Amino acid sequence: MALSKKQHTSTxxxxxxxxxxxxxxHTMGYVKSMALKAALDLSIPDAVHQHGGSATLxxxxxxVTLHPSKIPCLRRLMRVLTLTGVFSVHAGGDDEPVYGLTPASRLLVGSGMNVTPFLTLMLGTVFVSSLFDLGEWFRHELPDPSPFKFAHGRHIWDLADHDASFGKLFDDGMVADSSFIMDVVVKECGDVFQGISSLVDVAGGLGGATQTIAKAFPHVECSVLDLPHVVANAPTDTDVKYIAGDMFESIPSANSVFLKVYAHIIVKSCSC
Structure with missing residues (x-):
């Protein structure tokens, strides 16, 4: 049946x-990210956790460390965080909202699968600001295709090497991300490591992922390849071997090569 003119106009x-x-x-989406960043900066997930997983304002x-004049603003912040699923909320006594941990915010507390350092890294000024001039980056023909270097004059790893505070933030973030994802990989995809006698983690940083593999599969001889300044800060109280080098020049001999890019895990058997 044909629509009337009024129906067309309404449609x-x-x-x-x-x-x-x-x-x-799209325009206001960053508010959710910045609200999460504020929650991490103020340690709100820890505050709720310390009250047994649910707490009033x-x-x-x-x-938390908060100026008294900002308490009404904190209520607004919590409203954003509950609407986006970071926290739950229900009415308590005297109609005072009670905020609770959700599966998402449980990943922000405790010493186990805690992704707070990684989120702090990704929501920090250095990473976020590298996207501010993305449109300008598209206008230039650059020898290096990285928007990060366009914004900061250095690659991520170079900046981490020259800026101690960012370097620690970066290392902590990578370790947290590796610990989280590798716990899942070992439990769900552990069979991929069966039959492997040696493994080299290429660009493995401080070895968060490799140490998890070594503990779960002690029969695998594990090593990490990374740049010299990274290896210089590697832990010494581990059976994992750390090798200083450049993956674009050579990779140590091993039965298998392990490559990790954030949440994407590739384990490739090879005859190196």
């Missing part, structure tokens, strides 16, 4: 409103 208006809503979601305030 067109709805399409325009939907388009505007889509653009607003006054209880949270007792555990």
């Amino acid at each position: 067109d208006q709805q399409a325009v409103l939907d388009a505007q809503l889509l653009l607003w979601h 006054p209880q949270i305030v007792t555990k």
